[in-house]
Amino acid sequence: MAFSKIYITSLFSKLTALFGHGLVMSMGIILLIAVLASAGILMFVDSATPNTITIVSGPKGSSFSNNAEKYKAILAKEGVTLKIVPSEGSIDNFKKLSNPKEKIDVGFVLGGEVNGANIEHLFSLGSVSYQPLMIFYRGKIKKLISDFKGLRLDIGEEGSGAHTLALTLFKANGIELKDGTILVDHIAGDYVKALLENRVDAIFVMGDSTSSDMMRELLHSTDIHLFNFSQAEAYARRNNNLNKLDIPKGALDFGKDIPAEDTYLIGPTVELIARDTLHPALSDMLLEAARQVHGTPGLFKKRGEFPVAQEHEFPMSPDATRFYSSGKSFLYRTFPFGIASMIARLIAVIVPLGLILIPAIKLAPTIYRWRMESRVNKWYRVLLNLERDAFNRPLDENKRAELLHRLDHIEHSVSKIIVPARFGNLLYGLRQHIDFVRNGLISGHPFVASESKPADNHALN
Numbered sequence: 001m002a003f004s005k006i007y008i009t010s011l012f013s014k015l016t017a018l019f020g021h022g023l024v025m026s027m028g029i030i031l032l033i034a035v036l037a038s039a040g041i042l043m044f045v046d047s048a049t050p051n052t053i054t055i056v057s058g059p060k061g062s063s064f065s066n067n068a069e070k071y072k073a074i075l076a077k078e079g080v081t082l083k084i085v086p087s088e089g090s091i092d093n094f095k096k097l098s099n100p101k102e103k104i105d106v107g108f109v110l111g112g113e114v115n116g117a118n119i120e121h122l123f124s125l126g127s128v129s130y131q132p133l134m135i136f137y138r139g140k141i142k143k144l145i146s147d148f149k150g151l152r153l154d155i156g157e158e159g160s161g162a163h164t165l166a167l168t169l170f171k172a173n174g175i176e177l178k179d180g181t182i183l184v185d186h187i188a189g190d191y192v193k194a195l196l197e198n199r200v201d202a203i204f205v206m207g208d209s210t211s212s213d214m215m216r217e218l219l220h221s222t223d224i225h226l227f228n229f230s231q232a233e234a235y236a237r238r239n240n241n242l243n244k245l246d247i248p249k250g251a252l253d254f255g256k257d258i259p260a261e262d263t264y265l266i267g268p269t270v271e272l273i274a275r276d277t278l279h280p281a282l283s284d285m286l287l288e289a290a291r292q293v294h295g296t297p298g299l300f301k302k303r304g305e306f307p308v309a310q311e312h313e314f315p316m317s318p319d320a321t322r323f324y325s326s327g328k329s330f331l332y333r334t335f336p337f338g339i340a341s342m343i344a345r346l347i348a349v350i351v352p353l354g355l356i357l358i359p360a361i362k363l364a365p366t367i368y369r370w371r372m373e374s375r376v377n378k379w380y381r382v383l384l385n386l387e388r389d390a391f392n393r394p395l396d397e398n399k400r401a402e403l404l405h406r407l408d409h410i411e412h413s414v415s416k417i418i419v420p421a422r423f424g425n426l427l428y429g430l431r432q433h434i435d436f437v438r439n440g441l442i443s444g445h446p447f448v449a450s451e452s453k454p455a456d457n458h459a460l461n
Contacts, residue, residue: 049281054083056093056107063207064089064108064270067128067293074289080282090270091159097122097273105278106286110161111268112168112241114313123317125272125287126307126324128294130207132245132267133165135227136195136218137202143230145173150180151201154191165268166204168239196221207267207300219258232264241268241312245300265300272307273314283319284328372419376426379414380433386410387437400441407438 055071058064065086072082085104087093093107098118110131135148142148156162163186175181184200192214194200218224229235232244245265252258272290274283287307294306309316309324390403411434419427 049279051079052081052083053278053282053286054085054103054105056085056087056096056102056104058087058089058093058108060086062089063129064093067108070293071286071289074292075285078285080285088157089160091161091164094273097275104275105282106272106274109271109273109314110164111271111312112239113161113164113268119314121276122314123274123276123320124311124314125274125283125317125320126290127269127310127312128272128290128307129270130243130245130267130300131161131270132207132265132300133162134205134207134215134265135202136205136224137227138195138198138223138225139201141225142227145169146175148181148202149173149175152182152184152199153202153204154184154186154194154200155204156206157186160206161268162204162206165206172238192218195224202227216252216258219252220256226259226263228259228261229264229266232266235266242266243269247299251299269310269312271310271312271314274317276317278317278319280319283317284323287320287323288328369423372423373426375417375419376414376423376430379410379430382410383430383433383437387440390437390441395441403441404438407434407441410434 053075055068057068065084068082068084072084075082085096087096087107090108090110090113094109094113094117096102096104097107097109100121106125108128111127137148137151153166155166170176170181177183184194187194191200191203191205195203195218215226219226226247229244232246236242236244243266245267247259247263247265249259249262250257272286274286290307294301295304297303309321386403386406390400395403411431414427414430414434417427
């Protein structure tokens with residue numbers, strides 16, 4: 001370490017010494033220092049855009065997981081690797097995003113599940129889809145949530161979106177477990193069969209767990225119904241995180257007219273939540289992938305409806321806001337990701353150096369002239385001190401000889417000074433003043449240095 005410091009100091013001293021050997025040489029030294037500084041910044045400051053994103057998705061086979069796989073395929077074409085971390089669902093996703101020990105960049109989170117938790121350092125990249133709650137039940141038609149009081153209900157795993165929303169609905173409708181309502185233990189993959197075999201009276205499932213094929217299978221059964229939220233508008237107005245959704249008459253099966261009437265549902269939106277450390281370019285890439293995945297029409301959405309900049313519990317990311325207004329940044333819109341990343345890295349180095357280098361180049365001629373003048377003018381200070389020693393007090397022969405010897409040393413040192421021809425007047429002026437002082441010492445003529453007039457305006461500086 002000590003050797004490195006000595007070496008760097010020595011190198012800097014040599015560069016400084018070379019600076020005064022010519023304007024071209026001086027400019028070259030400035031450029032060389034800039035190149036060395038650039039290399040140092042590139043070595044020690046990694047300003048390159050990362051090419052890996054880690055997303056926390058959801059249970060395997062869920063819509064969260066399936067969408068993450070679609071993102072992965074799209075981003076891979078751009079040279080970006082998406083690492084997918086499975087989870088237990090939306091609440092688990094939020095916990096992982098909130099935990100700084102978890103190496104997670106983004107994740108899917110349902111609206112309304114934060115419940116006042118700390119969202120510091122988290123931003124929304126926008127809403128990417130609706131997540132409707134579907135209630136399939138047996139028996140006679142039910143018009144209100146309160147009609148499910150006292151029944152055997154499967155509301156999903158604890159911590160899942162369906163479970164959380166179901167409990168919210170129960171509370172709003174006065175349903176409590178002590179009133180005879182039974183929450184059946186949820187068994188993944190078995191809840192449809194449990195309903196068909198009359199082991200439960202109703203199942204509460206979110207859209208990410210409900211495929212069109214599953215819906216058709218259930219609704220083709222004569223005794224299974226999809227709950228119609230006739231109060232959907234009221235739920236949406238009372239809870240800002242809920243949306244009123246609808247399945248048009250016959251949308252699931254035109255031939256059998258399923259459903260037989262327009263059916264209304266409620267559900268939150270799914271937000272793509274990111275940490276504030278997510279690189280702006282990767283934010284753009286993710287949202288571009290989201291447009292391809294979620295921008296297609298579906299049962300609950302129109303073409304191009306998602307993703308959308310809707311702010312709920314989480315503040316919108318400034319990078320996402322810019323993306324929705326103007327699209328990807330110029331570099332990543334114009335060039336492939338790898339090339340754009342390289343250009344961005346160069347800009348990160350060149351721009352700061354340019355802010356230093358341009359003024360330095362402009363100042364180079366001034367600094368160069370000062371360097372030339374200082375080589376000569378420093379000897380005027382030595383000469384002035386000698387002159388004061390000589391004429392501010394009486395001289396004997398020994399003192400005179402000593403001063404002449406010192407003057408010879410000054411003249412010898414000055415003879416070694418090298419300056420360009422256009423600064424020759426400085427050097428010749430100094431030599432004249434040396435002769436002037438020598439003549440005064442030899443003749444013993446009384447004068448003081450301050451009364452002497454230099455040959456040009458650079459003397460006695």
